[in-house]
Amino acid sequence: MRLALACLALTSLSAPAWAWAPDAAAVKRLESGRPYVDVRPDPSGSAGVIRAAIDIAAPRExxxxxxxxxxxxxxxxxxxxxxxxxxxDPAGRWDVREHVSRPRILPPVRSVxxxxxxxxxxITFRKAGGELRMLEGEWRLEPLNRGQATRVLYEQRAAFPYRAPDALIRMGMRRDVPQALLALRREALARAGR
Structure with a gap:
């Protein structure tokens, strides 16, 4: 999961054909103040696809x-x-990052x-090295309330390097992603002085 949101720390692609928008049920959940998270098996056979969102009462910047x-x-x-x-990039258009994560019961994983x-x-992101078999996704920040709030949309595909039941990996993602989104909200509100 950590890698799921380790990409919380972020990312690269152009305009993925698999970009999503929250449906009515997801929007209702977001408007009630709760994060939305959906983790599914990847149709291509990877460990999982994460779609997540949260509303934050802070401007996009x-x-x-x-x-x-x-x-x-x-x-x-x-x-x-x-x-x-x-x-x-000196102009701030891109960067390459390394994350080292340690899922609870699995060995450490390095992703670049x-x-x-x-x-x-x-922000779009794509694997550039490391141990993951696949990593790609995006963050979208949409303005709400005339720019006073932000809807954060996150999507990621990841395939882990080790043999573990995909269902176990997805279970960890379902547990960790909402916590990371709530931490993102907490940090953004603190930075906004709210």
Missing amino acids: VVWSVVTDCGLAPRMVASLRSCRVLER FRSEYQRPAR
Whole structure:
């Protein structure tokens, strides 16, 4: 899961054909203040596809600053041990990050991904190295309430490097992703002074 949201720390793709929008039930959940998380088997046979969202009463620029803060990522994602920027575009359009995570009962996993930034609306990410068999996804930050709030939409496909029952991996994602989204909200509200 950590890698699921280790990508909380972030990411790269162009416009994935699998981008999603929350349905009416998901929107109702978000409007009640709760995070939305759906974890499913990946049709291509990977460990899982995560679709998650949360509404945050802070402007997009504030939420963006938290999502892209590599140093903050291990505080927000329980299984993430470290986040390090390996390479960076001087103009801020992309970077390459390394995450080292330690899921509860599984060995540590190193992931390296390239994130493409369209500030303050979108971050796409894609595997650039490391041990994961596959990693790709995106963050979208949509303004709410005339820009005073933000809906965070997250989607990720990941295939882990070790043999473990996919159902077990997805179970960990279902448990960890909501906690990471709530931590994102907490940090963004603190940064916004709320």
